[in-house]
Amino acid sequence: MFQFKKIAKLPLILIQCECGREFLQEEMYCCLSCQNSMCRYCTSNEIFCYYCRNCGDVQITSETSNLTVNCSSCFECPVCKNVLRRQIDTEKNYGFTCSYCFYTTRSIGVTDPNFQQVYTKINNAYKQEYEAEYKDFQDQYNRIKSIENNNFLIKKQQKNKHVLKSLTQSWTKSEALIHYSNADIDKMTKEKNLKVVLQRYNLDLNNKQVELQDFNPSQQTSTQLPIPLGLLSRKNRKCRKCQKLIFTLQPEKNSKKFAYSVQNLHYDHAPYLQVGKVSYVNKEKTELSVVIQMFNKTKNAMEYSFSPLDQQILEQYKLLTVKNLPSPTFTFNNDNIESDVQQYQKFEAILIIKDATKIQFAFSVSAKIKMPMDQQQLNYNVNVYIGTL
Amino acid sequence: MDAIIQYDKSEFHETSSGIKISKKSIIKGTEQINVSGRCIFFNDVILRGDLAKVSIGKYLVVHEKVTLKPSYTYGYTKESPTKKVIKFLPLMISDYVEIESSSIIQATKIGTCTSIGKNCYISHRCIIGENSIILDDSILPPDTVVPANSVYGGRPAVYIAETPESTAIIQKQKLINFYKNFVPKS
Numbered sequence: 001m002f003q004f005k006k007i008a009k010l011p012l013i014l015i016q017c018e019c020g021r022e023f024l025q026e027e028m029y030c031c032l033s034c035q036n037s038m039c040r041y042c043t044s045n046e047i048f049c050y051y052c053r054n055c056g057d058v059q060i061t062s063e064t065s066n067l068t069v070n071c072s073s074c075f076e077c078p079v080c081k082n083v084l085r086r087q088i089d090t091e092k093n094y095g096f097t098c099s100y101c102f103y104t105t106r107s108i109g110v111t112d113p114n115f116q117q118v119y120t121k122i123n124n125a126y127k128q129e130y131e132a133e134y135k136d137f138q139d140q141y142n143r144i145k146s147i148e149n150n151n152f153l154i155k156k157q158q159k160n161k162h163v164l165k166s167l168t169q170s171w172t173k174s175e176a177l178i179h180y181s182n183a184d185i186d187k188m189t190k191e192k193n194l195k196v197v198l199q200r201y202n203l204d205l206n207n208k209q210v211e212l213q214d215f216n217p218s219q220q221t222s223t224q225l226p227i228p229l230g231l232l233s234r235k236n237r238k239c240r241k242c243q244k245l246i247f248t249l250q251p252e253k254n255s256k257k258f259a260y261s262v263q264n265l266h267y268d269h270a271p272y273l274q275v276g277k278v279s280y281v282n283k284e285k286t287e288l289s290v291v292i293q294m295f296n297k298t299k300n301a302m303e304y305s306f307s308p309l310d311q312q313i314l315e316q317y318k319l320l321t322v323k324n325l326p327s328p329t330f331t332f333n334n335d336n337i338e339s340d341v342q343q344y345q346k347f348e349a350i351l352i353i354k355d356a357t358k359i360q361f362a363f364s365v366s367a368k369i370k371m372p373m374d375q376q377q378l379n380y381n382v383n384v385y386i387g388t389l
Numbered sequence: 390m391d392a393i394i395q396y397d398k399s400e401f402h403e404t405s406s407g408i409k410i411s412k413k414s415i416i417k418g419t420e421q422i423n424v425s426g427r428c429i430f431f432n433d434v435i436l437r438g439d440l441a442k443v444s445i446g447k448y449l450v451v452h453e454k455v456t457l458k459p460s461y462t463y464g465y466t467k468e469s470p471t472k473k474v475i476k477f478l479p480l481m482i483s484d485y486v487e488i489e490s491s492s493i494i495q496a497t498k499i500g501t502c503t504s505i506g507k508n509c510y511i512s513h514r515c516i517i518g519e520n521s522i523i524l525d526d527s528i529l530p531p532d533t534v535v536p537a538n539s540v541y542g543g544r545p546a547v548y549i550a551e552t553p554e555s556t557a558i559i560q561k562q563k564l565i566n567f568y569k570n571f572v573p574k575s
Contacts, residue, residue, distance in 0.1 A: 100545040
């Protein structure tokens with residue numbers, strides 16, 4: 001996933017998660033039941049739907065039972081990985097072409113006056129290449145499906161308690177397990193094609209490293225088949241500790257817009273920090289003054305409290321000491337939230353520079369929320385990066 | 390803290406709706422251009438409204454040497470029902486979009502809260518979804534569809550990563566602050 005920390009300019013405010021990673025304030029998530037703000041790595045993902053990035057075809061996991069790995073109507077160029085588009089010849093034969101390099105399916109011989117026949121030709125060409133493996137795959141897939149169906153029936157009967165126990169006992173000794181003994185099942189699990197069966201869901205594309213290379217499309221030639229386009233996924237987020245949903249998607253059959261029904265961002269429950277003026281106080285340049293502005297962008301009033309870090313931690317990591325912190329708690333109402341004038345609190349801290357240009361201080365925020373819970377509290381660490389002046 | 394950018398009032402036109410256009414930019418076909426407001430066009434920007442309709446949202450920032458040109462297709466018209474002729478399609482740019490310098494854009498639609506990098510070439514009939522990022526030095530071939538919340542880059546541009554859920558918030562804040570800090574010299 002993309003990180004905005006790489007693009008952001010100094011001076012910068014980052015929030016430190018419990019795992020040690022730092023993110024922008026907008027990129028952090030919040031679990032109200034755990035009263036903790038967390039980063040993307042501290043949340044677990046649950047796949048909500050699969051979609052094609054070209055045609056926008058959406059497959060929601062809860063609704064459909066036959067999920068596919070690749071899109072049925074879109075293909076990828078084997079040379080440059082661009083999505084192919086349809087082409088009509090002067091002879092009125094359909095085919096696929098790449099608009100970036102000059103790859104066409106005509107060079108392979110996959111053209112037809114009927115466009116749907118082009119798909120069958122590509123699938124048949126794939127079958128011929130992988131015919132033997134395809135047969136083994138089909139046989140084992142059918143075997144495993146039958147096992148699953150039998151296991152499903154067993155579980156269904158066990159649920160019905162009024163069914164006599166003798167039936168279940170006779171079923172355990174019955175033909176289903178005789179045909180598929182434990183040894184047979186162990187064999188099948190060791191074979192390679194099972195991995196393909198169990199991995200019914202497409203693997204998400206990890207962060208690719210893009211390198212610019214000299215690419216001359218006219219010099220590229222390929223006799224390969226077009227590659228079926230893999231599906232991408234959208235996910236819901238859950239807290240790892242309490243398994244409560246943090247982000248949930250609305251079911252929409254349009255991949256160009258994704259709306260969220262539940263969203264809990266750190267930004268929605270904590271004050272927004274911004275670095276104001278930064279300047280030296282002394283001629284010797286040993287003291288630095290930083291003005292930090294805090295905005296309340298939520299709908300609720302908040303109480304802030306600051307707690308500076310221990311001296312041991314400051315000395316260990318050669319961090320700056322913060323002086324002149326504001327009073328332990330002060331309230332910040334947002335009565336004028338409807339008006340454009342933003343209320344903010346600001347405090348000025350005089351700092352003593354040791355080595356680095358990094359400030360670290362911890363503070364906690366307690367927010368009063370009307371419903372459903374009375375009072376929520378969030379504790380988190382904030383790092384302020386200033387850079388050289 | 391965002392840096393304050395000061396400009397000479399003599400070098401920029403400013404309208405009542407808050408649009409700031411530099412006098413060194415080339416804008417044609419103003420009758421067909423519709424801008425919502427609070428946009429900034431820097432030097433050497435070329436905006437072709439004479440070819441087709443151009444509709445622009447609010448808080449658009451277009452940096453130096455950018456060309457915005459409507460895309461085209463081949464089709465039949467009433468005037469030439471038998472022979473194919475070039476037809477220009479309208480260009481639509483939504484709110485909170487930033488376009489970096491030296492890029493050429495011929496897309497049909499650019500969604501909200503997107504950012505396009507430097508030296509990009511976006512070919513004709515491309516559709517860019519909302520909350521997406523296109524990296525520097527990338528080329529989008531014609532007819533590409535960039536889905537929402539995605540990062541594209543490379544030559545040709547390929548799906549790289551997914552953007553976080555809060556990109557809309559980040560992009561809006563960035564562009565609102567940029568517009569506020571773009572202030573004339575006193």
